[in-house]
Amino acid sequence: MKHGLNLLIQHGKPEDILPSIAKASGAHTVYAHTETCSEELRVERGVRAGLQKVRRQTQEPSGKNPLSPKLELVWGSTMYHTDDLPFHPTELPDVYTQFRKSVESKCTIRSCFKLPTSLGPLPRCDLDEIGGWGCVPLVDDLGLHHEKVNMGMCFRGGESAALSRVNEYFWRKDLLRVYKETRNGMLGPDYSTKFSPWLASGCISPRLVYEEVKRYEKERQANDSTYWVLFELIWRDYFRFLSVKYVNSLFQIGGPRKVESIKWSQDRVLFESWREGRTGYPLIDANMKELYTTGFMSNRGRQIVCSFLVRDMGIDWRMGAEWFETCLLDYDPCSNYGNWTYGAGVGNDPREDRYFSIPKQAQNYDPDGEYVAYWLPELQALPKDKRHFPGKSYIKQIVPLKFGSSNQRHGRSNYNRRQGKDYAGGSKNFY
Numbered sequence: 230m231k232h233g234l235n236l237l238i239q240h241g242k243p244e245d246i247l248p249s250i251a252k253a254s255g256a257h258t259v260y261a262h263t264e265t266c267s268e269e270l271r272v273e274r275g276v277r278a279g280l281q282k283v284r285r286q287t288q289e290p291s292g293k294n295p296l297s298p299k300l301e302l303v304w305g306s307t308m309y310h311t312d313d314l315p316f317h318p319t320e321l322p323d324v325y326t327q328f329r330k331s332v333e334s335k336c337t338i339r340s341c342f343k344l345p346t347s348l349g350p351l352p353r354c355d356l357d358e359i360g361g362w363g364c365v366p367l368v369d370d371l372g373l374h375h376e377k378v379n380m381g382m383c384f385r386g387g388e389s390a391a392l393s394r395v396n397e398y399f400w401r402k403d404l405l406r407v408y409k410e411t412r413n414g415m416l417g418p419d420y421s422t423k424f425s426p427w428l429a430s431g432c433i434s435p436r437l438v439y440e441e442v443k444r445y446e447k448e449r450q451a452n453d454s455t456y457w458v459l460f461e462l463i464w465r466d467y468f469r470f471l472s473v474k475y476v477n478s479l480f481q482i483g484g485p486r487k488v489e490s491i492k493w494s495q496d497r498v499l500f501e502s503w504r505e506g507r508t509g510y511p512l513i514d515a516n517m518k519e520l521y522t523t524g525f526m527s528n529r530g531r532q533i534v535c536s537f538l539v540r541d542m543g544i545d546w547r548m549g550a551e552w553f554e555t556c557l558l559d560y561d562p563c564s565n566y567g568n569w570t571y572g573a574g575v576g577n578d579p580r581e582d583r584y585f586s587i588p589k590q591a592q593n594y595d596p597d598g599e600y601v602a603y604w605l606p607e608l609q610a611l612p613k614d615k616r617h618f619p620g621k622s623y624i625k626q627i628v629p630l631k632f633g634s635s636n637q638r639h640g641r642s643n644y645n646r647r648q649g650k651d652y653a654g655g656s657k658n659f660y
Contacts, residue, residue: 232345235362238365247276252283259280259299261300262302266479267476281297283298307435308435308438321473325467338436341437380416380603381519387432391424394427399445407454410454421527428465429559435465442459475577483575484570485570492543503538504552505521508627509626510537511618511623514605515600515601546572586630596613598614607623
């Protein structure tokens with residue numbers, strides 16, 4: 230509104246709403262970011278078909294049919310533009326490191342566009358026939374209610390809130406300097422950037438984040454942490470381009486590699502215990518309660534609960550991915566399902582097949598049980614070394630761990646490792 234326009238808010242499906250808006254406003258073109266996954270592509274086709282039924286009232290020569298509005302799609306959402314890649318997305322390397330090194334050495338990142346001073350004037354039409362401009366709904370209008378969380382991040386939608394968070398994290402609190410050291414935290418607002426909900430919603434561009442990182446490196450310092458933010462953004466790009474290459478394979482049980490050797494279970498009792506945070510493992514239960522309550526979970530937590538569902542429970546990974554899709558504020562199909570295929574061992578790179586030992590993860594990332602005690606208040610009275618494995622002071626463990634004992638005191642568990650290797654390193658997204 231400061232730039233001479235307004236935000237038109239309608240409720241319904243894009244394929245129904247957009248043609249009606251185009252007709253009421255006399256628009257000749259609808260612009261949108263192009264999508265890559267099947268459900269979103271189906272919406273694009275529906276919008277295009279709906280627009281073709283609209284006839285614009287134009288000053289056409291006598292005898293000519295009025296033109297229909299057209300749908301024009303432009304590439305967006307990634308840091309690297311698809312046209313600038315050194316290969317077509319269908320020829321994307323199956324190993325992330327190969328992709329990263331290739332784009333870092335051969336590609337440049339396009340600059341952000343400058344916002345015009347004025348975006349007006351408003352369309353000269355009466356929008357009453359489609360319900361006027363509309364208004365932003367309240368949480369209560371959506372049948373939801375506010376949850377009070379003291380230790381998490383309060384996410385507010387929109388570009389202004391996104392830019393405020395970038396300024397706060399990079400410049401005011403100077404947290405970019407230590408991002409790589411803190412990014413595996415789980416409790417509080419500032420262990421990671423928390424940009425992902427705004428990136429997923431299009432409130433902020435990854436290119437703007439890139440430009441701010443580069444400005445920080447120039448004005449303050451460049452180190453492993455500043456690079457690691459860009460490293461994570463490249464992972465985000467990779468999953469987007471991966472969805473172009475593998476299309477619906479990302480959503481199928483065998484994943485991009487069409488793995489058929491794994492026999493997955495769809496046991497509803499086990500799955501519901503995981504979904505509701507009733508597994509008997511505080512680290513799993515705390516993360517799942519945070520997800521349901523806030524719509525967010527740390528990157529570390531996502532990897533741990535994914536590993537538990539698919540490795541220790543043997544549950545169909547797609548059930549977990551669909552629950553994440555239901556809950557996450559930062560959901561986007563490429564990153565969500567891409568990460569789940571990796572976590573389930575059916576991703577395009579077989580070397581990404583990992584098992585996360587709960588005792589090991591607890592010891593490394595919540596050694597005092599502060600995180601689990603916050604989300605599971607019944608554990609607060611326990612000694613810190615018993616919070617992760619409280620025995621009879623907590624609900625019964627629903628399954629044994631696939632590797633290692635699950636009854637040891639926290640910090641003393643004799644965890645085994647899948648094929649002698651427990652993964653404790655890097656992440657695969659930008660949380």
